[in-house]
Amino acid sequence: MALRNILVEGDPTLGKVSRKVTKFDARLHELLDDMVETLHDANGAGLAAPQVGVLRRVVVVDTGDGVLELVNPEILETSGEQTGLEGCLSVPGKWGLVTRPAVVRVRAQDRDGNWYEVEGEEMTARAFCHEIDHLDGHLYTEKVDRFLTEEELAELLTDEGEDA
Numbered sequence: 001m002a003l004r005n006i007l008v009e010g011d012p013t014l015g016k017v018s019r020k021v022t023k024f025d026a027r028l029h030e031l032l033d034d035m036v037e038t039l040h041d042a043n044g045a046g047l048a049a050p051q052v053g054v055l056r057r058v059v060v061v062d063t064g065d066g067v068l069e070l071v072n073p074e075i076l077e078t079s080g081e082q083t084g085l086e087g088c089l090s091v092p093g094k095w096g097l098v099t100r101p102a103v104v105r106v107r108a109q110d111r112d113g114n115w116y117e118v119e120g121e122e123m124t125a126r127a128f129c130h131e132i133d134h135l136d137g138h139l140y141t142e143k144v145d146r147f148l149t150e151e152e153l154a155e156l157l158t159d160e161g162e163d164a
């Protein structure tokens with residue numbers, strides 16, 4: 001396993017659409033292992049493959065209940081609405097308020113290609129939307145209600161925060 005370099009806003013790769021995964025081989029497993037290690041090292045809640053320069057539809061999410069690996073994820077259903085704090089490992093030092101669905105049901109493949117469904121609420125629902133947006137070349141900064149002010153940011157830094 002190895003840490004991968006996380007691309008930051010302004011890198012053209014982050015604006016591109018990722019391709020579907022068709023081979024569930026050792027190379028994919030290595031990518032997933034590296035992404036999980038990179039996510040945990042950066043204290044994040046989610047990471048998408050394009051953020052480490054790989055334009056494939058691969059996402060890892062860990063909002064505190066263990067790691068979820070999502071290959072070729074698709075949103076099946078959403079309900080409700082939540083407005084909350086969001087950051088991104090590719091947009092360091094910024095935080096914003098973003099409105100997302102409250103509950104999100106996703107269909108994805110595991111690392112061996114088996115389809116499964118998973119439902120997320122709160123942070124997990126937010127992470128599913130945020131990471132799947134990355135696969136289509138979108139950053140949360142495009143849909144932010146507003147960014148936090150310097151004062152709000154300073155206050156936040158005394159608490160615990162997570163990037164996605």
Ligand code: CO
Pocket residue numbers: 087088089090130134164
């Ligand atoms: Co992000």
